[in-house]
Amino acid sequence: MENRGITFGYGFLTQESSFDVQFSLIEYDGSHSYFRAYLVGLLNTILVSVIGIIFATIIGVVVGIARLSSNYLIERTAAIYVEFFRNIPLLLQIFFWYFAALRALPLPEKAEPMFGVFFLTIKGFFIPAFIWNNLDIFIYSVIAAIIAIFFVRAYAKKRQENQGTQTPVLLISIGLLIILPLLSFLLGGVDASIEIPVIEQLSKTSFTFKGGLKLPPELISLALALSLYTATFIAECVRAGVQGVSKGQKEAAASIGLTPNQVLKLVVMPQALRIIIPPTTNQYLNLTKNSSLAAAIAYPDLVLVFAGTALMQTGRAIEIVSITMLTYLTLSITISIFMNWYNKKIAIKEK
Amino acid sequence: MFKLVKRLTSVVAMFAVLFTFTTETMAAKKSKTLKNTQKKGFVRCGVSQGLPGFSNADAAGNWTGVDVDVCRAVAAAVLGDASKVKFTPLSAKERFTALTSNEIDILSRNTTWTLSRDADIGLTFVGVNFYDGQGFMVRKNSGISSVNDFKAGVSACTNLGTTTELNMRDFFNSKGIKYEPVTFEKADEVVAAYDAGRCDTYTTDKSGLAAQRIKLSNPDDHMVLPETISKEPLGPVVRQGDSVWEDIVRWSLNTMIEAEEYGVTSANADSMKTSDNPAVKRLVGAEGELGAALGLDNEWSLRIIKQVGNYGESYKRNIADTGILPDRGPNQLWTKGGILYVPPAR
Numbered sequence: 001m002e003n004r005g006i007t008f009g010y011g012f013l014t015q016e017s018s019f020d021v022q023f024s025l026i027e028y029d030g031s032h033s034y035f036r037a038y039l040v041g042l043l044n045t046i047l048v049s050v051i052g053i054i055f056a057t058i059i060g061v062v063v064g065i066a067r068l069s070s071n072y073l074i075e076r077t078a079a080i081y082v083e084f085f086r087n088i089p090l091l092l093q094i095f096f097w098y099f100a101a102l103r104a105l106p107l108p109e110k111a112e113p114m115f116g117v118f119f120l121t122i123k124g125f126f127i128p129a130f131i132w133n134n135l136d137i138f139i140y141s142v143i144a145a146i147i148a149i150f151f152v153r154a155y156a157k158k159r160q161e162n163q164g165t166q167t168p169v170l171l172i173s174i175g176l177l178i179i180l181p182l183l184s185f186l187l188g189g190v191d192a193s194i195e196i197p198v199i200e201q202l203s204k205t206s207f208t209f210k211g212g213l214k215l216p217p218e219l220i221s222l223a224l225a226l227s228l229y230t231a232t233f234i235a236e237c238v239r240a241g242v243q244g245v246s247k248g249q250k251e252a253a254a255s256i257g258l259t260p261n262q263v264l265k266l267v268v269m270p271q272a273l274r275i276i277i278p279p280t281t282n283q284y285l286n287l288t289k290n291s292s293l294a295a296a297i298a299y300p301d302l303v304l305v306f307a308g309t310a311l312m313q314t315g316r317a318i319e320i321v322s323i324t325m326l327t328y329l330t331l332s333i334t335i336s337i338f339m340n341w342y343n344k345k346i347a348i349k350e351k
Numbered sequence: 352m353f354k355l356v357k358r359l360t361s362v363v364a365m366f367a368v369l370f371t372f373t374t375e376t377m378a379a380k381k382s383k384t385l386k387n388t389q390k391k392g393f394v395r396c397g398v399s400q401g402l403p404g405f406s407n408a409d410a411a412g413n414w415t416g417v418d419v420d421v422c423r424a425v426a427a428a429v430l431g432d433a434s435k436v437k438f439t440p441l442s443a444k445e446r447f448t449a450l451t452s453n454e455i456d457i458l459s460r461n462t463t464w465t466l467s468r469d470a471d472i473g474l475t476f477v478g479v480n481f482y483d484g485q486g487f488m489v490r491k492n493s494g495i496s497s498v499n500d501f502k503a504g505v506s507a508c509t510n511l512g513t514t515t516e517l518n519m520r521d522f523f524n525s526k527g528i529k530y531e532p533v534t535f536e537k538a539d540e541v542v543a544a545y546d547a548g549r550c551d552t553y554t555t556d557k558s559g560l561a562a563q564r565i566k567l568s569n570p571d572d573h574m575v576l577p578e579t580i581s582k583e584p585l586g587p588v589v590r591q592g593d594s595v596w597e598d599i600v601r602w603s604l605n606t607m608i609e610a611e612e613y614g615v616t617s618a619n620a621d622s623m624k625t626s627d628n629p630a631v632k633r634l635v636g637a638e639g640e641l642g643a644a645l646g647l648d649n650e651w652s653l654r655i656i657k658q659v660g661n662y663g664e665s666y667k668r669n670i671a672d673t674g675i676l677p678d679r680g681p682n683q684l685w686t687k688g689g690i691l692y693v694p695p696a697r
Contacts, residue, residue: 007471019516022506022531030520102547122548123506200504204494206551208504217549218533295511298535298544304511308444309534312512315472317448 012314013038019309021300023216034310041305042327048223048301049288049331055227056287057280060234067239078235086232091293093229097221098297105217108199108207117196119209124216126197126209133191141184148180149173218299222291230287234280241276242268273346281339285332292328302327382595384456385429385646393435396422397455400440400537403562404675405461405481414438418459420665421480421587423658424603425457428651433658442536443512447472450590457600458588461556463514468588477601479586480662482681482690484579485518486557488564491574493551498522498578501552506531508541508550515555518581542566556583561675599645605693606652610634610661612684612693617660620653633697641696652696662691 013035020030025043028036066078085093105122106112113119119126132138149172156167184190197212245268253267254260294301295308302324311320388394398406398418406416414436423433441449441460450458451473461483462468464476487507489495501523509515511534523530533550535541538559545553546567553560560575567573587604589597610616613631615623624637632638635653642649659665663684671677683689 018520020520020530020532022533030517030524099543099547102544102549107548202502202505202551203489203500205490205492206505208506210504216533295536296540298508298511298533298540300534304534304536308511308536309516312444312447313517315447315468315474317451 008318010319012316012319015314017310017313019313021305022298023214023219023300034314037310038302038306038323041300041302044219044300044305045288045291045294045302046331048219048226048291048294048299051219051223052226052230052287052291053284055223056230056234056283059227059231060280060283061238063231063235064238065242067235068242082232082235085228086236090225090229090290091296094222094225094293094297097225098218101217101221108209117212119197119199121209122217123208124214125220127213127215128197129195129211129213130192131195134189137188138181138184138190138192141180141188141190142177145176145180148176152176216299218294218297222294222297222299226287226290229290230283233283233286237276237279237283238272240279241272241274244275245271270346274343274348277339277343277346281336281343284335284339288331288335289328382593382646384590384593384596385599388429388456392430393437394422394426394429394457395439395455396425396436397439397441397446397449397458397460398422399460400442402461402538402559403565404558404670404673405562406438406440406459408438408440416669417480417665418461418585418587420607420659420669421459421600421604422457424607424655425600427654427658428599428603428606428645428647431654433654443510444536447474447588450474450588453590456589456596461559461585462588463556464584464586465514473591474588475591475597476586476588477597478604478693479584480604481558481585483556483558483583483585485515485554485581485583486560486579487576488545488553488560488573489551489576491572495552495576498576498580499526501526501528501530503529504531505552506533506550508533508535508545508553509555510534510538510541511536513555514581514583519554522580538563539566556585558670558676565675595646599647602645602652602696603655605696606634606655607659607662607665608684608691608693609696610652610656611663612686615656615661616664617657620656624653630695630697639697 014033016031017034017037018030019037021028021037021040023044024040025047026036026039028040063078063081066074067082069075069078102122105120108119108121108123111119111121117128152167152172153169156169160166185192195211197209197214199207200210201207249267249271250263253263258266291301292303295304298304307320307324311317314320396419398414398416401407402416404416406414406418408414419436419438422436422438426435427433439449439455441455441458446458446460446462447468449455458474459480461481462476463483464479468474469476487498495501505523505528507519507530509519509532516532516534519530519532533544535544538555541553541555542563544550553563555563557575557579564570564573564575587600589600610620613628613634615631615634620635623631623635626632626635626637629638633641635656636642636649636651640649642651645651660668666679666682671679679689681690683691685692
């Protein structure tokens with residue numbers, strides 16, 4: 001490296017980055033450091049991955065179960081969706097959704113409001129934002145509610161083991177999640193107002209929205225493409241899992257008087273999940289790594305912001321690529337560890 | 352015993368590697384790049400992924416453009432044949448790494464010469480073959496006729512990893528305008544997104560705007576604003592540490608510009624050998640021993656002019672006649688009101 005006049009070092013991370021990013025979860029502009037730019041990219045990658053994983057799971061489970069439906073139409077529709085979306089390269093799908101969205105979405109001045117406050121336009125999805133007072137107290141109340149739910153669950157389990165009576169855990173949990181935050185509003189001085197986006201004129205023919213929250217079209221189309229693509233694989237995992245539970249299990253469960261709902265919840269799903277989780281973990285990892293295709297459509301993820309612009313401006317290829325690789329490795333391992341923990345939790349506990 | 356033998360061989364192997372390494376570095380002083388190029392029989396040149404006028408491939412895969420001509424000139428000088436160039440299309444992001452990691456020997460890809468690039472990352476800029484500046488393109492019906500008409504909230508599409516990104520920030524910050532940068536890796540996506548209405552303006556070097564405008568669905572609906580917000584001297588780049596190769600590329604470019612200055616063209620180059628002007632005679636190799644200083648024969652510059660042409664011919668062929676920028680602006684000779692001025696070849 002010395003031979004080629006390349007110096008090595010991570011000192012550049014504290015230097016001023018002097019480039020801006022269009023969409024960031026934390027406060028950032030060019031006067032912040034390259035490290036801050038790295039965080040911006042990392043958070044954007046995590047954001048699109050989390051959104052993608054949630055939607056891919058929901059769509060995947062629904063489609064997977066639809067594929068097992070005895071209704072011919074539902075089963076065929078699900079099968080066609082799976083075969084279509086999993087057999088087209090992801091990058092093409094991302095381009096399709098992005099440029100299709102850009103072609104189909106209206107300009108800001110022509111956007112029809114949804115429920116009066118949501119505006120889906122070519123420049124982004126503008127939604128109302130909450131302006132908080134004492135947000136921290138609100139967050140504490142939610143955390144307190146979640147902790148309380150854990151206690152309730154532990155108590156309910158104990159009670160069932162000792163007395164055989166069941167407690168309506170779900171109802172109590174929902175109640176706690178509503179009541180505690182509500183109390184924070186009434187007693188804790190928490191206050192929230194809603195800011196609705198308003199249209200603003202930039203020039204004779206160009207408009208945008210001001211106020212509220214803006215989700216860029218790049219984020220929407222990337223999340224859409226990633227979840228529709230990954231959902232097909234998850235659907236197949238779900239189908240395999242449910243079909244992997246032998247028919248005798250269901251019949252045996254029914255014969256001891258469990259309701260169909262209980263059969264699914266207590267007998268089929270616990271066994272199916274053991275088959276579903278490991279391959280689904282792979283899909284979550286794939287989705288996270290595939291999110292790096294964001295660079296193609298200007299979504300400022302880790303690869304675009306850090307391994308793209310920052311790399312170009314500093315020329316520190318080895319340092320930046322090494323950090324980026326380590327980051328993806330850490331992300332993947334974190335997901336894997338979590339899913340392995342979950343898998344262990346639902347595995348058959350042999351005594 | 353076996354272990355000992357194994358360890359011994361590895362020590363010997365290590366010394367062998369070290370030895371070859373040191374001899375390699377010594378050979379580098381006699382321009383390793385030149386030697387390798389002559390051995391391979393072609394010049395490895397990094398160009399853009401398609402920028403009309405600068406480096407663009409036609410359907411048959413033939414590359415043309417002023418950036419391409421710099422590489423062709425080097426091939427003519429070093430190998431005697433301007434067609435012996437292997438072009439590697441590179442994105443803005445890949446270009447410097449490709450050069451420093453020895454994938455290419457010349458980077459001639461509308462690259463802006465800046466201090467940090469020149470000094471920090473193992474590169475050397477050898478000259479300027481196009482003086483450019485950053486501008487903005489807007490829709491004609493937007494009513495925007497000057498950069499002063501931009502308002503807060505404006506969204507700007509541009510290429511990732513370029514000086515454009517930095518200039519844009521400096522510009523909007525100086526005006527106190529909050530803007531939304533939308534950056535793509537490839538120019539084609541920038542054009543498509545701007546065309547669809549994702550952005551209010553498209554910003555890059557003015558030559559780039561002129562070239563990309565042709566790709567829009569209705570080029571006539573768009574215009575480039577008159578202001579230029581930055582200096583963008585574009586030029587060829589080589590790896591740091593091979594000064595002979597650096598000189599060859601620098602003087603190949605200088606030869607083209609000086610040839611125009613003295614009126615030597617591809618058509619009249621041979622007849623100029625008998626010119627009365629010693630500067631012209633030096634330029635076509637009829638006087639002096641200039642080639643030897645570069646490790647080349649004396650006809651190197653004559654071949655450049657005959658096979659590639661002078662700078663004016665290259666500009667006319669690639670940029671003016673294609674309708675990109677018919678007016679040469681600053682890229683005119685210093686004797687004709689421009690700022691093209693090269694040191695004398697003597």
